[in-house]
Structure formats: structure tokens, C-alpha cells
Amino acid sequence: xxxxxxxxxxxxxxxxxxxxxxxxxxxxxxxxxxxxxxxxxxxxxxxxxxxxxxxxxxxxxxxxxxxxxxxxxxxxxxxxxxxxxxxxxxxxxxxxxxxxxxxxxxxxxxxxxxxxxxxxxxxxxxxxxxxxxxxxxxxxxxxxxxxxxxxxxxxxxxxxxxxxxxxxxxxxxxxxxxxxxxxxxxxxxxxxxxxxxxxxxxxxxxxxxxxxxxxxxxxxxxxxxxxxxxxxxxxxxxxxxxxxxxxxxxxxxxxxxxxxxxxxxxxxxxxxxxxxxxxxxxxxxxxxxxxxxxxxxxxxxxxxxxxxxxxxxxxxxxxxxxxxxxxxxxxxxxxxxxxxxxxxxxxxxxxxxxxxxxxxxxxxxxxxxxxxxxxxxxxxxxxxxxxxxxxxxxxxxxxxxxxxxxxxxxxxxxxxxxxxxxxxxxxxxxxxxxxxxxxxxxxxxxxxxxxxxxxxxxxxxxxxxxxxxxxxxxxxxxxxxxxxxxxxxxxxxxxxxxxxxxxxxxxxxxxxxxxxxxxxxxxxxxxxxxxxxxxxxxxxxxxxxxxxxxxxxxxxxxxxxxxxx
Ligand SMILES: Cc1cc2nc3c(=O)[nH]c(=O)nc-3n(C[C@H](O)[C@H](O)[C@H](O)COP(=O)(O)OP(=O)(O)OC[C@H]3O[C@@H](n4cnc5c(N)ncnc54)[C@H](O)[C@@H]3O)c2cc1C
Numbered sequence: 001x002x003x004x005x006x007x008x009x010x011x012x013x014x015x016x017x018x019x020x021x022x023x024x025x026x027x028x029x030x031x032x033x034x035x036x037x038x039x040x041x042x043x044x045x046x047x048x049x050x051x052x053x054x055x056x057x058x059x060x061x062x063x064x065x066x067x068x069x070x071x072x073x074x075x076x077x078x079x080x081x082x083x084x085x086x087x088x089x090x091x092x093x094x095x096x097x098x099x100x101x102x103x104x105x106x107x108x109x110x111x112x113x114x115x116x117x118x119x120x121x122x123x124x125x126x127x128x129x130x131x132x133x134x135x136x137x138x139x140x141x142x143x144x145x146x147x148x149x150x151x152x153x154x155x156x157x158x159x160x161x162x163x164x165x166x167x168x169x170x171x172x173x174x175x176x177x178x179x180x181x182x183x184x185x186x187x188x189x190x191x192x193x194x195x196x197x198x199x200x201x202x203x204x205x206x207x208x209x210x211x212x213x214x215x216x217x218x219x220x221x222x223x224x225x226x227x228x229x230x231x232x233x234x235x236x237x238x239x240x241x242x243x244x245x246x247x248x249x250x251x252x253x254x255x256x257x258x259x260x261x262x263x264x265x266x267x268x269x270x271x272x273x274x275x276x277x278x279x280x281x282x283x284x285x286x287x288x289x290x291x292x293x294x295x296x297x298x299x300x301x302x303x304x305x306x307x308x309x310x311x312x313x314x315x316x317x318x319x320x321x322x323x324x325x326x327x328x329x330x331x332x333x334x335x336x337x338x339x340x341x342x343x344x345x346x347x348x349x350x351x352x353x354x355x356x357x358x359x360x361x362x363x364x365x366x367x368x369x370x371x372x373x374x375x376x377x378x379x380x381x382x383x384x385x386x387x388x389x390x391x392x393x394x395x396x397x398x399x400x401x402x403x404x405x406x407x408x409x410x411x412x413x414x415x416x417x418x419x420x421x422x423x424x425x426x427x428x429x430x431x432x433x434x435x436x437x438x439x440x441x442x443x444x445x446x447x448x449x450x451x452x453x454x455x456x457x458x459x460x461x462x463x464x465x466x467x468x469x470x471x472x473x474x475x476x477x478x479x480x481x482x483x484x485x486x487x488x489x490x491x492x493x494x495x496x497x498x499x500x501x502x503x504x505x506x507x508x509x510x511x512x513x514x515x516x517x518x519x520x521x522x523x524x525x526x527x528x529x530x531x532x533x534x535x536x537x538x539x540x541x542x543x544x545x546x547x548x549x550x551x552x553x554x555x556x557x558x559x560x561x562x563x564x565x
Contacts, residue, residue, distance in 0.1 A: 001394060001395060001398070001461055002437060002457055002458055002460070002461030002462075003437045003457070004437040004438065004439060004453070004454065004457055006439055006440060006441060008318070008323075009314070009496050009497070009499075009500045010439070010441045010442070010500050010503065010504075011441075011500065011503070011504050011507070012310070012313075012314070012497075012500040012501045012503065012504035012505075013080070013313065013314065013317030013320075013321070014504075015080060015081070019078075019080075019081055022075075022081070023081050023084055023085070026075075026085060026088075027084070027085065027088045029061075030061070030063075030085070030088050030089065031088065031092075033057065033061055034088075034089065034091075034092035034093065034096070035092065037054065037092070037093070038092065040054070041092065041093040041095070041096075041219070042362070042365070044095065044218075044219035045095065045218045045219055045365055046218075047219070048211065048213060048214075048218045048219065049211065049219055049221075050095060050096070050099070050219040050220070055099070055130070055133075055175065058096065058099070058100065058130065059129060059130030059131075062074075062075055062128075063085075063089075063100050063130070064100065064103055064104070064127065064128065064129065064130035064133065065127070065128030065129065065130070066081075066082050066085055066100070066104050067082050067104045067109075067112065068108075068112070068124050068127060068128040069124070072120060072121070072124035072125050072128060073124065073125040073128035073129065074124070074128040078316070078319070078320040079254075079257045079315075079316035079317075079319040079320050080257075080313060080316040080317055080320055082104065082257070082258060082261070082316075083257040083258060083260060083261030083312055083313070083316045084261060084313075085261070086100065086101055086258050086261040086262045086265065087261040087262065087264050087265035087268070088265060089262070089265065090261070090262035090263070090264075090265030090266045090269075091265040091266070091268055091269040092269075093219075094216065094217055094262065094266060094366070094369035094370070095217050095218065095219035095220040095369070096219075096220075097262045097265070098171055098217050098220045098262070099171075099172060099175075099220050099221070101255075101258045101259065101262060102134075102135060102136065102171035102172045102220075103127075103133055103134045103135075103172060103176075104134075104255075104258065105254075105255030105256075105258035105259065105377075106136035106180070106251055106252065106255045106377070107133070107134025107135045107136045107171075107172060107176065107178065107179075107180060108123070108124075108127050108134035108178060108180070109136075109180075109251045109254055109255050110136075110180040110196055110198075110238045110239075110247055110251050111123060111124065111127070111180070111198065111238065112124075113247075113250060113251065113254060114196070114238045114239040114247055114250075115198075115238060116235075118235070119198065119235070119236070119238075123178060123198070127178060131177075132176075132177040132178040132200075133172055133175050133176045133177060133178065134172065134176055134178040134179070134180065135170050135171060135172040135173055135176035135178070135179050135180070135225070136170070136171070136179075136180050136251065137167040137170050137179050137180060137181045137182065137199075137225050138150070138167070138182050138248055139167060139168050139169055139170070140152060140165065140166060140167055140168055141166065141168050145378075145379055145381075145382045147182075147245065147248060148194070148245055150165070150182060150183070150184060150194060151165055151184070152164065152165020152166070152167065152181070152182070152183040152184065152227065153165060153183055153184045153185075154183035154184065154185045154195055154197060154232070155185075156185075157231070159233060159234050160231050160232060160233050160234060161183075161185075161195075161197065161231075161232045161233075161234065161237070162229055162230065162231060162232075163181065163183055163197065163199065163205075163227040163229075163230040163232055164227055164228060164229060164230075165183060165226075165227050166224060166225075166226050166227070167181070167224060167225040167226075167227075168224055169212065169222050169224075170208075170222065170223055170224065170225045171220060171221065171222055171376075172220075172221055173208050173209070173221055173222060173223030173224065173225050174208055174211055174221035174222075174223045175221050176201065177200060177201040177202070178198065178199075178200055178201075179198070179199045179200070179201070179206075179225060180196060180197075180198065180238065180251070181196070181197050181198075181199045181225075181227065182194050182195070182196055182197075182244050182247075182248055183195060183197065183227075183244070185241055185242060185244070186241065186242060193242050194242070194244035194245055194248075195237060195239070195240075195241050195242060195243070195244040196237070196238040196239055196243075196244040196247040196248065197232050197236055197237055197238060198232075198236040198237075198238060199227065199230060199232055199236070203230050203231065203232065204230070204231070205227060205228040205229050205230035205231070206225070206226070206227060206230055207225075207226045207228070208223045208224065208225050208226070209223045209224035209225070209226070210223065211223060215368050215371060215372075216365070216367075216368035216369040216370070216371055216372055217369055217372060218368075249327075252377055252378060253326075253327045253330050253331075254319065254330075255377070256315070256330040256331070256333060256334045256377065257312055257315055257316040257319065257330070257333065259334055259337070259338070259373060259377055260308065260311070260312035260315070260316075260333045260334055260337040260338075261312055261316075262373075263308060263312075263337035263338055263340065263341040263370075263373055264305060264308050264309045264312055264337060264341075266341050266344075266345070266366060266369070266370060267301065267304065267305040267308065267340065267341055267344045268305060269366070270301065270344050270345060270348040270366060271298070271301050271302060271305060271344075271348075273348060273352075273362065273363070274297070274298060274301065274347075274348045274351045274352070275289075275298060277351055277352050277355075278294050278298065278351060281353075288351075294351060297347040297350065297351055298351070299523065300343070300347065300523075301343075301344045301347060301348070302520065303520050303523045303524055303527075304340035304343060304344055305340065305344065306498065306501075306517070306520045307336070307340070307494050307495075307497070307498045307520070307524055308333075308336055308337040308340045308341075308494075310494075310497040310498045310500070310501040311332065311333045311336055311337065311493065311494050311497040311498070312333045312337055313497075313501075314329070314333075314497040314500065314501075315329050315330050315332075315333040327386075327390065328386075328387050328390050328391060328489075329493060331378070331383040331386055331387050332387060332489065332490045332493045332494065334373075334377065334378070334380075334383060335380045335383050335384065335387070335490055336490055336494050337373075338370075338373035338374045338380065339374065339380065341370045341373060342370055342371065342373070342374060345363070345366050345367045345370045346367065348363055348366070349363040349364065349366075349367055384482070384483050384486040384487070384490075385479060385482055385483070385486070387486040387489055387490065388482035388483065388485045388486040388489070389475070389476070389482060391464070391485070391489060392464055392467070392468060392475065392482075392485070395461075395464050395465065395468060396468055396475075436454055436455075436457075436458050437454065437457055437458070438450075438454050439453070439454065441503075442499065442503055443503055443506050443507065445506060445511060445518070446499060446502065446503055446506065446518075446521065448525075449495075449499055449502075449521050449522075449525040450499060452495065452525045452526075452528060452529045453492060453495050453496055453499060453525075453528075455529075456488065456491075456492050456495075456528070456529070456532045457492065459532070459536050460485070460488055460489065460492065460532075460536075463485065463488070463535075463536045463539050464485060466539060466540075467481050467485060467539060480542070480544045480547075481539065481544075484535040484536075484538055484539060485535070487531070487535050488531075488532045488535045488536065491527075491528040491531050491532050492528065492532065494524070494528070495524060495525055495528045498520065498521060498524050499521060499525070501517070502514065502517045502518060502520065502521045505517050506518070
């Protein structure tokens with residue numbers, strides 16, 4: 001809408017001294033625990049499994065109780081502390097991080113968010129100790145991104161429900177005793193009419209398939225989960241009947257900072273590996289750290305890691321402060337952190353040269369482990385569409401108001417004119433820049449960076465307006481246009497979070513101490529300015545139709561038709 005909500009962004013959220021102290025303790029001893037297993041992580045990746053004794057060690061440490069309230073036996077961490085803990089785990093091993101993350105971020109999050117007191121009292125203490133490990137069962141063979149199309153059914157039978165169906169690629173499937181399961185209820189034909197249930201492994205009719213052999217996260221458990229005539233009491237229902245889709249989306253949204261934290265941890269680890277490698281390796285009589293192209297890679301890795309960390313932390317803090325409406329920001333943090341990690345892993349492997357490709361070194365495993373983050377917990381394509389369409393919904397309803405009021409102009413001219421003039425004024429002011437929304441609390445040293453965000457905010461409002469006027473309701477089908485807006489929004493929110501973080505560092509420690517962080521902002525704000533400009537320029541002039549025609553042609557042939565012989 002062209003406005004900056006500064007109070008949401010500044011100052012950069014800080015943890016309380018007490019929370020920081022607890023977290024430092026946890027992170028320190030976690031490092032001790034996990035560093036003992038460094039050689040094992042490599043072996044378990046090869047073997048494609050992690051031994052039960054190791055999972056017992058994780059339980060003993062309390063890693064399954066991170067987000068469970070202290071009253072129920074957990075550590076009672078908020079989103080920021082949870083995300084920071086997963087960061088630490090991911091520095092060592094992505095399979096361990098996903099095992100803990102699937103339990104806390106999604107497996108039992110429905111119980112935390114929607115469970116009754118009785119359900120919580122019954123299950124949370126055992127989930128906190130890890131006696132019960134949790135899994136989230138949404139995906140099915142015919143239903144991935146289109147979660148509303150699931151086929152598993154729950155049919156009412158007296159006080160119970162009878163569940164029937166098959167779930168696919170369920171993280172922790174082989175070790176979980178507690179499942180959050182989504183099934184179609186009532187009018188099972190109606191899309192999206194689903195309900196969430198707690199199902200436990202000991203219920204007759206629950207079974208799991210074999211361990212999936214995967215590209216990455218190989219030591220973590222991924223299996224099918226089957227429900228055959230499983231009798232589930234109505235007291236095990238999570239949320240209202242028919243509201244399961246909302247439950248699923250809220251769980252995924254609320255858990256996103258776990259995945260983001262994991263991505264940041266892996267990036268920190270990669271920066272450690274790559275800088276060491278660049279210091280040790282010499283070619284052409286010099287250490288490779290001296291080459292500009294190597295410095296460029298490491299510089300970008302640092303910028304991406306810092307910006308991801310700022311964004312993930314900001315989203316976690318918004319959740320901890322009780323903001324309800326942070327779904328777009330959470331989606332942005334997931335997309336940006338997962339893609340930053342992917343670039344970072346690729347560049348780290350490149351910096352290591354041929355060694356990077358050898359299984360003796362850790363890079364190839366990290367690349368394999370990192371790839372999934374762009375696919376699960378909502379693919380980045382679906383999340384980009386979600387980001388753009390959710391944001392445009394606000395503007396769209398403003399436009400709807402406008403057209404509604406125009407219809408009524410003749411019956412109620414004053415009211416109609418009021419709406420019209422307000423909207424026209426906003427458009428006119430955006431176009432002329434008179435009422436540009438600005439930051440008021442940014443340090444003078446950072447004003448030019450703040451101006452990049454301010455200009456982009458104004459340009460985004462104009463671009464969204466143009467796109468909506470051009471495509472109207474058809475915007476749903478205009479995915480390339482939506483993606484461009486989403487990319488601009490992702491860049492802008494990441495810049496805002498980074499600006500906020502650097503601003504707080506500058507205030508706290510002065511320009512000299514914050515010099516490197518200011519360099520980070522120099523790089524990021526320039527990148528964002530260029531990318532956002534390009535995305536807005538492409539709104540009107542682009543090669544979309546040619547690209548789509550080429551794809552259609554290739555789909556029809558199912559091959560590449562050209563050759564030089
Ligand atoms: C290792 C692993 C662990 C997993 N863990 C779990 C788990 O614990 N619980 C669970 O429920 N699921 C889990 N999943 C499933 C995961 O969430 C899905 O794979 C993911 O949601 C994507 O669904 P899909 O694989 O069916 O891809 P599809 O939905 O078939 O998508 C294929 C491609 O098409 C794109 N696409 C789809 N629809 C659109 C659209 N409308 N517009 C544009 N592009 C589109 C996608 O972005 C993707 O690139 C896991 C998967 C893996 C691989």
C-alpha cells in the first residue's frame with residue numbers, strides 16, 4: 001500500500017538478558033554434544049540412518065522439548081530461541097536438525113496451537129521428553145502443493161472417527177509415536193474440507209512403510225504412513241471439524257523460523273569451512289584468499305548469511321511479540337534463507353575446487369542436504385505466489401471498495417466521492433512522490449540505504465496498482481507477474497530487516513565497530529535497488545509470452561527438437 005510500518009521494524013528486536021543467558025548455556029553444551037559425533041554424522045549419512053542410542057542422547061539433552069511450555073516439562077522457548085537452537089544443530093548435522101525440527105516445528109505444533117488443555121496435559125509431557133516423537137502427515141501420493149486435494153478420509157462413527165488413507169514422505173515416520181494427521185471430513189468431495197487429528201502409533205490400523213533412500217538428509221527418517229480403518233476418538237480432534245486446512249497452514253507458518261534457523265546455521269558452518277580452505281590452499285604462488293573472485297564469493301556468503309539471520313530473527317521476534325499476521329514475512333524468510341543457503345553451499349563447494357566434489361570433504365553432503373529446503377514446508381514457487389497474492393489482496397480490496405463506491409456514486413455521491421478522492425489522492429501522491437513514506441528513526445549514516453527501501457515501497461505500490469489494473473481477477477493465472485512482485489517484496493523485507501539490524505548495531509557500538517556490518521548493508525542495498533528496479537521494469541516489458549510458448553512447444557514434443565547435424 002506504499003506505507004512503511006516503522007514501529008514493526010525498528011529497533012531490531014533484542015532478546016532479554018535472561019533468555020540470552022539460557023540460550024548461551026544451551027548452545028554451548030549442544031556444541032559439546034554434537035562435536036563428539038562429527039565423524040558419526042558422515043558415517044550415518046552414508047548408511048542412511050542414525051542409531052537409536054544417538055536419538056536417546058538427543059532426548060536426554062531435552063531437544064524434543066524446546067518449544068513445549070515449562071509447565072508441561074519442556075524448555076518453553078519462544079520462536080527466536082528455538083530458531084537459534086536449530087541454527088546450532090544445523091551447523092553440525094542437517095539430519096539431526098530436521099529430526100528435531102519436524103517434531104517441534106510441525107509434528108506437535110498443532111497440539112500447541114489448537115490443542116485442548118486435556119490434550120496438552122495428556123501428550124505434551126511425553127513429547128517434551130521425546131518418549132513420543134511427533135510427525136506431520138499432510139502429503140499424499142496425489143497431493144503435494146495442492147494440499148486441499150488430499151484423499152485420506154475421516155468418517156464419523158458415534159463418538160469416534162474412522163481414518164483411511166496413505167501419507168507420503170513423512171519426516172520422522174519411522175520413529176514417531178504421535179502423528180498430526182489431516183483427513184477429509186463430512187462432504188469429502190468438497191475441496192479443502194478437512195480436519196486435523198492426533199493419531200498415535202499404538203492405534204490398531206496404523207502402519208509405516210520402509211525408510212526412503214534420499215539425496216540428502218539421509219540419516220533422518222522419511223517413510224510412508226498408512227491408516228487403515230483407524231478408530232480415533234473425537235477427543236483427539238485438533239481444531240474444528242472442516243477447519244483442518246487452516247490448521248495446517250497455521251502450523252507451517254508458525255514453524256517456518258525453525259527451517260530458517262537451520263539454513264542460517266548451515267551457512268555459518270560453510271563460511272567457516274570456505275575461509276579456512278581459502279587460507280590454506282595456494283595456487284599460482286598465492287593463497288587463493290588473495291584472488292578477487294574468491295573474495296567475491298566469500299563476501300556474498302557473508303551478506304546472504306547476515307541478511308538471512310536478520311530476517312529469520314525478525315520474523316521469530318514478530319511471532320514472540322504476539323503479532324498474528326506475519327504469514328507473508330514468514331514465507332519471505334523461508335524463501336530467502338533456503339535460497340541463500342543453496343547459493344552459499346554451491347559457492348563453498350566451488351571454492352574448494354575438486355576437493356569440494358569428493359565425499360572425503362563435507363561440501364557435497366551439505367549441498368545434498370541443503371537442496372530440500374526449497375521443496376518442503378511449501379515449495380518456494382508456491383510461497384512466492386502466496387506472498388504476492390496475499391499482499392495484493394489488500395490492495396485489491398481497496399480497488400474493490402473504489403469500484404463499489406463508484407457504483408453507488410449516484411445514490412450516495414458524497415460517500416462515493418470520499419472514497420474516490422482518498423484513493424485518487426493516494427495514487428497522485430505516490431506518482432509525484434509528495435507523500436513518500438519514510439523512516440524517521442534511522443541513523444544519518446544509513447539514510448541512503450533507508451532511501452532505497454522508501455523508494456522501493458512507493459514503486460511497489462505503483463507496480464501492484466498497475467498489475468492489478470492490467471490483469472484484474474486474472475492475476476491468479478499471471479504467475480510470472482506475481483513472481484516479479486514477490487521477488488521485489490522478498491528483497492525489500494530482507495533489506496528492511498538488515499537495515500534495522502545494522503542500525504541497532506550502529507547505535508549500540510558506534511560506526512567503527514559496526515564498519516563491517518555497514519559494508520554488508522552497502523552491498524545488500526545496492527543489490528536490492530538493482531533487482532527491484534529490474535523487476536518493476538519487467539512488469540510492462542518482458543519475454544513471458546515467448547518463454548511460455550517455448551515451454552508449450554517442448555511439453556507437446558516431450559523432447560528438445562534441434563540439432564547441429
Ligand atoms: C525429504 C522430504 C521430507 C518431507 N517431509 C514431509 C512431512 O514431514 N510431512 C508432509 O506432510 N510432507 C512432507 N514432505 C512433502 C513435501 O512437503 C512436498 O514434497 C512438497 O509440499 C511439494 O509437493 P510435491 O513433492 O508433491 O510437488 P508438487 O506439488 O507436485 O510440485 C511439483 C513442482 O510444481 C510446482 N507447482 C505445484 N503447484 C504449482 C502452482 N500452482 N503454480 C506453480 N508451480 C506449482 C512446485 O513448486 C514444484 O516445483 C517431504 C518431502 C521430502 C522430499
